[in-house]
Amino acid sequence: MTSRMTPLLERNEQFARTYAPAPLGLPAAQVIVITCLDHRVDPAITLGLRLGDAPVLRNAGGRVTQPVIEEIAYLAFLGQRLSGGQLTDDRRFEVAVIHHTQCGTGFLADPGFRREASKATGVDEAALEASAVGDPRATVSADVGRLLTSPLLPPRMGVSGHVYDIETGRVITVVDARYP
Numbered sequence: 001m002t003s004r005m006t007p008l009l010e011r012n013e014q015f016a017r018t019y020a021p022a023p024l025g026l027p028a029a030q031v032i033v034i035t036c037l038d039h040r041v042d043p044a045i046t047l048g049l050r051l052g053d054a055p056v057l058r059n060a061g062g063r064v065t066q067p068v069i070e071e072i073a074y075l076a077f078l079g080q081r082l083s084g085g086q087l088t089d090d091r092r093f094e095v096a097v098i099h100h101t102q103c104g105t106g107f108l109a110d111p112g113f114r115r116e117a118s119k120a121t122g123v124d125e126a127a128l129e130a131s132a133v134g135d136p137r138a139t140v141s142a143d144v145g146r147l148l149t150s151p152l153l154p155p156r157m158g159v160s161g162h163v164y165d166i167e168t169g170r171v172i173t174v175v176d177a178r179y180p
């Protein structure tokens, strides 16, 4: 029985041969990454993340939506529990929001395209508009602001904003880490 997964499962077989499990604990890089689900912007590859380094939240555009904010609130709570409440100022975490150039959600900035997409998919037009990344520098700044002003943002959590350039492979920092 073969499926599209067959070659990937073969790669997993290779991977498992030299695998060493990471223990349940705080992520080593002390960073939580929010980015787009685009297959060209995998942060494990672009940022060299290894297993156990950083939780990664991905959606269309890498937008800071209410569900994303709720995930971060829960991750912070879990982190506190796993560390026995030992998360002090010198062990602060940073949420890195990374948007990218050539994002497929960019088309959604156009009202005509948005209307067609909504009609064809049944997804609400406002939800489509909220995921649009036309100018990644502008949307990443807006999303850093949204997270910093959320009452659910855990204490001692910094937020930074970055843009990944598809052409060069470089991540440029647009907003340095800020704390609420």
Ligand SMILES: [Zn+2]
Residues within 6 Å of the ligand: 036, 037, 038, 060, 061, 062, 100, 102, 103, 104, 105
């Ligand atoms: Zn994208």
